[in-house]
Amino acid sequence: MVEQRLLERAIGESGRPIAAEPFGAGRIARFRVERGTEAGDWFVDTSRQPVPAETGFVIRDGGGAVVARIWKHPLDPRLPALRTVTDPERLHRIASAAGSTGPIEARVLAYRPGRRAVVRLTQHGVHLFVKVVRPGEAEDLAAIHDACRAAGVPAPEVVHWTPAGVVVVRDAVGTPGPVAATQMSADAVLDAVETLREQFTRVRTGRIARPSVGSRLDWHVDRLASVLPDRAGELRTLRTALVPHLRRQGAAAVIHGDLHIGQIFCRDGAVSSVIDIDTAGLGDPCDDTAAFIGHATASAVRNEVAGRARDAALLHTLAETALDRWVAQPRTAALTTLHLIGHAIRAAESNREAAHLMLDEALDLQSIRRSR
Incomplete structure (x- = not known):
């Protein structure tokens, strides 16, 4: 390499x-x-x-x-604030802006080099989440949080932001989506998600959502073929099947941009919080549908491989119910297939069997015969 x-x-x-x-x-x-x-x-x-x-x-x-x-790490040249929010001696400045003092524990929850990071700050048992972005992007991120909240979307409240690339938000409220999915029927979960998606359409913004997964067909197919070379032929067939269905149809609407069960929290049968709205903006609703189903299916596979049969069955049911309810056009199915390929690429780094099973799911969605 x-x-x-x-x-x-x-x-x-x-x-x-x-x-x-x-x-x-x-x-x-x-x-x-x-x-x-x-x-x-x-x-x-x-x-x-x-x-x-x-x-x-x-x-x-x-x-x-x-x-x-x-x-x-953490000296990312495109995220200069990352060093600050992972340095215990500098964290008090951020916490003070949110009105808190005392010892702080920092834990990096997510990091995409050059793009963004999420750091959880814990102080006196209370969590704050710091989004670290490129300088100049923080104001836009704070603005989409405010616009979502103004439209009734239960996004976390922004308590502080700086032009250096830091946005601090409060903790989500409610039961995490993966737990709620074990306590609610699949239809009840999807009802709650549909209400949330309708709330997003009322957000007033000219911001553009994260690019569609459909814009990176070749990269996804070629990358998975490189890590599962014995299945390159199936992936070539899959590429041919997807190409005609990746052009967006219809008007854009405000979407989450990366909607899945791990992004929501529930209370009393409704979504009480939705997180990671950094990706939100004007886009194709099919992308949110595909992200949700792809994530639920991939999560079911991961639980299946790990021997957690009950959780796997619940997530498979959620994904299948969403497919029956939401997938009415080939484009949505095509985007869901690409999400599954993306999950397979990530799974291959640690569990090749899970990657194979996710590819199997993608092939089944397009009615393409498996080679194994």
């Missing part, structure tokens, strides 16, 4: 590959160095995209052009 060689050239350690994600003209690869003075998570960025300021090693070609940037 070229990124591994670049890392070794920079720090004398090759590290263990963890993940890689497309970015710009290249990608950002993550490695873990287990021991020694360089222990930690390192990132090799071959995108060639500019950064506000360098925070690590820079490798250039003979003409002086940047070939790669290499940094150690």
Whole structure:
């Protein structure tokens, strides 16, 4: 792997590959160095995209052009605030802005290098969530939270934001969606989600939702074929089947952009909170449908492989009920198929059997015969 060689050239350690994600003209690869003075998570960025300021090693070609940037977490050059919100000595400043004092525990819950991070701050048993984004994006993120709340969408309240790329929101209220799904019927869960989706359509914003998964057909298919090469033929067939159905039809509406059971909290049969609305804006409602069904199906597979048969059955029922209720056009089925491929790509990093089963689900959705 070229990124591994670049890392070794920079720090004398090759590290263990963890993940890689497309970015710009290249990608950002993550490695873990287990021991020694360089222990930690390192990132090799071959995108060639500019950064506000360098925070690590820079490798250039003979003409002086940047070939790669290499940094150690949390020194992401595109997310300069990440260092602040993971540094105990600097966290008090953020907590004070929310009216709290005392010891703070910080835990990184999600991190997409170069794009965003979510850090949970815990103080006196109370959680605050810090969204770390690129400088200049925080105001827009705070604004979509406010616009959602004004329209009745139960998004978390923003208590503080800074132009440096920090948005602080309060904790969600209610029972987490995956737990609620074990306490409510599939139809009751979908009724609650439908009400939430209707609330989103009343949000006043000109913001554009996250790009549709349908815009990256080739990347998804090629990437899964590279990690499951024995199934490349099925994936080629799948690509051909999906191409005619990826063009959006109808007017745009405000959507969540990444809607799934893990994004919602419920109380008294209704959605009481919805999180991660960073992706919200004008888009195709089919994308939210596909994200929800794809996630439920992939979660069912993960539970099945882990031996949690009851949870797997509940999630399969939720996904199948949503398919029966919501999937009325080939485009929605095509987007759901792509979401399943995306989940399979991620699963392949740690559990190839789960990846195979997710691909099986994708093939079944398109009525394509499996090879195994």
